[in-house]
Amino acid sequence: MKNLLSMKDLTVEEIMSILKQAQLFREGASSQLKQDYTMANLFFEPSTRTKMSFEMAERKLHLNVLPFDAGFSSTLKGETLYDTVKTLESIGVDALVIRHEQNDFFNDLIGKVKPVIINGGDGTGNHPTQSLLDLLTIQQEFGTFKNKVISIVGDIAHSRVARSNADAFSRLGAKVNFVCPPNCNAEFEATYNIDEVIESSDVMMMLRVQHERHDGKSNFSKAEYHQQYGLTVEREKRMKENAIIMHPAPMNRDVEIASEIVECERSRIFKQMENGVFVRMAVIEMILKGRE
Amino acid sequence: MKNLLSMKDLTVEEIMSILKQAQLFREGASSQLKQDYTMANLFFEPSTRTKMSFEMAERKLHLNVLPFDAGFSSTLKGETLYDTVKTLESIGVDALVIRHEQNDFFNDLIGKVKPVIINGGDGTGNHPTQSLLDLLTIQQEFGTFKNKVISIVGDIAHSRVARSNADAFSRLGAKVNFVCPPNCNAEFEATYNIDEVIESSDVMMMLRVQHERHDGKSNFSKAEYHQQYGLTVEREKRMKENAIIMHPAPMNRDVEIASEIVECERSRIFKQMENGVFVRMAVIEMILKGRE
Amino acid sequence: MKNLLSMKDLTVEEIMSILKQAQLFREGASSQLKQDYTMANLFFEPSTRTKMSFEMAERKLHLNVLPFDAGFSSTLKGETLYDTVKTLESIGVDALVIRHEQNDFFNDLIGKVKPVIINGGDGTGNHPTQSLLDLLTIQQEFGTFKNKVISIVGDIAHSRVARSNADAFSRLGAKVNFVCPPNCNAEFEATYNIDEVIESSDVMMMLRVQHERHDGKSNFSKAEYHQQYGLTVEREKRMKENAIIMHPAPMNRDVEIASEIVECERSRIFKQMENGVFVRMAVIEMILKGRE
Known part of the structure; x- marks a missing residue:
């Protein structure tokens, strides 16, 4: 698993492996990630749960998280998503969570940029x-x-x-x-x-x-x-x-x-939100470990 | 002191104890908090001083602080304050500072949610x-x-x-x-x-x-x-x-x-702002120590 | 160098020294800064590159960075830039990066406030x-x-x-x-x-x-x-x-x-962005070391 864009990208084995690791995190397991990575969460649509859940997961993994404010970024000056992502790549970001109103926004990115892309919700598409x-x-x-x-x-x-x-x-x-x-x-x-x-x-x-x-x-x-x-x-x-x-x-x-x-x-309903943090830890860890 | 909603919640002894600890922090004392806690600052009204002062106090106490952007949260989708706070509880937040335009906003929360609530200003009510x-x-x-x-x-x-x-x-x-x-x-x-x-x-x-x-x-x-x-x-x-x-x-x-x-x-006037950081450190420490 | 407002403030020797240190950072050198400093990035105009680049540079220098949201600050209540900066000084901020739509915004600040000022872009002036x-x-x-x-x-x-x-x-x-x-x-x-x-x-x-x-x-x-x-x-x-x-x-x-x-x-173009992080690390380090 290099990115996480859609459930269709995952085999049943990968799904079960993520769930297993998430459950271990829930029970108190520590992360096995060795390196310090930098992430950013690019939310172009409002969110509390998903964004805060990723922020918490990233901190529990001891990652470096750069703040990104879509409402105050150069996208207001007409910059494309691709150029924004290339910018963050250049600055040294290893992985991005992106929520975007456009379905399949990631089609402009995959294979062309270095940071890992985790889909945080694309339009009416995937989550x-x-x-x-x-x-x-x-x-x-x-x-x-x-x-x-x-x-x-x-x-x-x-x-x-x-x-x-x-x-x-x-x-x-x-x-x-x-x-x-x-x-x-x-x-x-x-x-x-x-x-x-x-x-x-x-x-x-x-x-x-x-x-x-x-x-x-x-x-x-x-x-x-x-x-x-x-x-x-x-x-x-x-x-x-x-x-x-x-x-x-x-x-x-x-x-x-x-x-x-x-x-x-x-x-x-609230247990789902608890689980969100652990599932996201598992996803991020699995993808970043794949790059080590 | 389980939460800090109004000065009326505090006895004279508690007030004097907070002032004493704040003065100690001002003179360079280190925090006695043992555990790593996670906080979030939910400011639904604009603020520089109070928000930045809490952010600084939390960092001086070495707490984990999740970023929250009221202008880009699910409250825009009609989520109630109670549901937002329950969400943050589920995600693992231990304490919340909340500024809200509605007087006594905390009446919907106290006794029903686990995170500590610190009132950062409610409408024309308390601060x-x-x-x-x-x-x-x-x-x-x-x-x-x-x-x-x-x-x-x-x-x-x-x-x-x-x-x-x-x-x-x-x-x-x-x-x-x-x-x-x-x-x-x-x-x-x-x-x-x-x-x-x-x-x-x-x-x-x-x-x-x-x-x-x-x-x-x-x-x-x-x-x-x-x-x-x-x-x-x-x-x-x-x-x-x-x-x-x-x-x-x-x-x-x-x-x-x-x-x-x-x-x-x-x-x-500017000395008041200096004192704000130390007073907030004292309040947070006292409340979180009460939970240990 | 006490602040960085304009290239005219820098001698040729200072420029060459910053470039040299930036290149060393690029090649993996660690920072020599001894103390923990607190910074804040006050961007009153939208920015992705410059703001994220400073945020990354500050984290690579292991500085404490307070979040500041110009669109949700007391400047909305008519507070002057000077009073906002004095507030941050009182709260304990050591250095500020400021981007502002007004040319020479720093004229109201220099010599009157304690935090270091780094110009992140002033109107049609300097960068x-x-x-x-x-x-x-x-x-x-x-x-x-x-x-x-x-x-x-x-x-x-x-x-x-x-x-x-x-x-x-x-x-x-x-x-x-x-x-x-x-x-x-x-x-x-x-x-x-x-x-x-x-x-x-x-x-x-x-x-x-x-x-x-x-x-x-x-x-x-x-x-x-x-x-x-x-x-x-x-x-x-x-x-x-x-x-x-x-x-x-x-x-x-x-x-x-x-x-x-x-x-x-x-x-x-993207190499410029990579270099931005290292140049900003060099500038911040040089200015803060000058205060030790």
């Missing part, structure tokens, strides 16, 4: 470290992915989480259901009815309604969306014993998920 | 570390607070500094005067006439005219405000021997204070 | 560390500056790079040509014809067309500018054997320089 932390959370819960029923519910057309996860879950043997409003589906075979899956799912993975990616006004009020596609208090009660709730966050409380159940016993 | 640095500055000057006359002058209705200080000064035995324009007073007994207090005060504490918190236009031009409520060159000359000038900054030069006297012999 | 990295790049190439022909091409009236470089190149014995559009020249003796110098220059130093500093619309389309004043593919072929191409970046590809030649064999 591989989110997938990995989702996988770790499911593995911790069930020990296996085989025949687990995972229902991904919401705005799947605009969701890089849905895209990143779908393929990986399937390859690992899970069964994936998609549930979405009629106008939302772009490429996945989906049902429109959350009640069809609520009682049979091991994982209810609720997606955020991405108001900022809808240019026009939505067809639904928040209350209507919640009633038709949300994980309501009532639906939570009908979930299988031992079934869990996940959400990549940020959440719209009382839209895709009832506020009262965000921290209920089934919820793994 | 306890500013009070502590003011207290240290006065203590360094006079050795005692007993019977010292402290006049707080300016926009006291909008000032969290006035609010934080009033109670603490009184409890420590000082006499507090409030001076403000007629339209400014919200809750304090005040005089409208700075000249009534100028000759009898040991401390003239000038507040910033907060243009950004006045929605309409002011009743005064800057020159008029300066003449009626400002510390003019002429008024400084009538101050008591050994009386000092304080200001929490940022200053509007030639509005609440004449530019020529900002660095005069009586001014402790 | 001394850019000059130093340009000089290092030319020295690495030719071993000497004597009689080397350096052509600076572009918007020289708005360019602090042109201003910083012109004097230094001349003092070091190089011959400087200026080439610019008719409406661009403010103070330098210039030709309007790039083809007059293309075959005789050892260095073609292309400047960025600074769209953001032109208030009205330009007299040229991008294609016209490229054809008349740009380094086209055709012109590159007519350059002298061993002649090199430089650009301070960010580049407008296909305006002042053809995209195809940005990374051609003659180009030293």
Whole structure:
């Protein structure tokens, strides 16, 4: 693994190896990285979780982290992403985490620049470290992915989480259901009815309604969306014993998920965030060790 | 002390203990903190002094500090403060400094989240570390607070500094005067006439005219405000021997204070900023030691 | 050298000494700085290269770097640059890199504040560390500056790079040509014809067309500018054997320089950026050692 752009880049063996190392980090293992590396996190879209999680992972690995402020950089003067990355290469940066609004932004970079590229989310495309932390959370819960029923519910057309996860879950043997409003589906075979899956799912993975990616006004009020596609208090009660709730966050409380159940016993939402740090440590360590 | 939200949370003994430790840090003492903690500074309002002062204090305590950019975080996507703080808890943050435009923002957090919360200023409410640095500055000057006359002058209705200080000064035995324009007073007994207090005060504490918190236009031009409520060159000359000038900054030069006297012999304005670093070190150390 | 404001502050001996130390850093030398210093980088204008380069240099020198966000600081509340710098002085900052849109911003500071001031670019004025990295790049190439022909091409009236470089190149014995559009020249003796110098220059130093500093619309389309004043593919072929191409970046590809030649064999554009880190390490070390 030279870069991490998409879950499709990873073999099942590599995925399992990352999850194993992440779990070891979670249990207190120290990093095996020998050299001091310099990283930078280029977030061209707002983020709290992913950015802070990478920042924490990098510090736990004792890396040197340069601050980068997309809102105050030369991209404002029209500099291309390629030239910005070449600049950071010249300055001595070894690895970059990049979140960018453009799908497949990395196509302009791979094979042409020296720093490692870790995709922190590209437009409506991929978000591989989110997938990995989702996988770790499911593995911790069930020990296996085989025949687990995972229902991904919401705005799947605009969701890089849905895209990143779908393929990986399937390859690992899970069964994936998609549930979405009629106008939302772009490429996945989906049902429109959350009640069809609520009682049979091991994982209810609720997606955020991405108001900022809808240019026009939505067809639904928040209350209507919640009633038709949300994980309501009532639906939570009908979930299988031992079934869990996940959400990549940020959440719209009382839209895709009832506020009262965000921290209920089934919820793994904040545990997902805990796992994010360890998964990212594992990814960074694995890629940088490959360069030593 | 589990968190620091308001001066009212602190007993007189705790206040004196913080001031003592801050003075020791000022004189070169090293921190007694054993563990490596991670902090983040969540400033949802612009700040130079308070933010940079906390950043310096945290580095002098050898803490790990995660960068947080409110203007580029998921709060832009509608995430609640509670969910942002829970996110940082999940990522492994031990203590948070928060400045927020909403009074009592911490009511949503206390008792519900694990990280320590230090109030870095809440709306027009409290700013306890500013009070502590003011207290240290006065203590360094006079050795005692007993019977010292402290006049707080300016926009006291909008000032969290006035609010934080009033109670603490009184409890420590000082006499507090409030001076403000007629339209400014919200809750304090005040005089409208700075000249009534100028000759009898040991401390003239000038507040910033907060243009950004006045929605309409002011009743005064800057020159008029300066003449009626400002510390003019002429008024400084009538101050008591050994009386000092304080200001929490940022200053509007030639509005609440004449530019020529900002660095005069009586001014402790930049000394207040020096003290801010040491007071914040003492607060952070005391709270984090309480968790060990 | 107490501060670095302009190339004019430096004697030829000081310039050569900085270049020598920068080259040693480039070859792996460690810093001789004994004390832990605290720095802050105050960039009031967008920057990627210069800011990241200073951040890297400071970390390679193991300095403590406080984060400063001009877009979220008290300058928004009307605080003067002087008061901001005095604040940072009070907080304990030893050295500041400042980029500011106002020419000669440092005139309000020098002699009045304790922290070292390094000019990171002032309006259309100076950019001394850019000059130093340009000089290092030319020295690495030719071993000497004597009689080397350096052509600076572009918007020289708005360019602090042109201003910083012109004097230094001349003092070091190089011959400087200026080439610019008719409406661009403010103070330098210039030709309007790039083809007059293309075959005789050892260095073609292309400047960025600074769209953001032109208030009205330009007299040229991008294609016209490229054809008349740009380094086209055709012109590159007519350059002298061993002649090199430089650009301070960010580049407008296909305006002042053809995209195809940005990374051609003659180009030293990314090497300039590499040199920037080492030159800045040398400058910071020299100034801070002078204070020990």
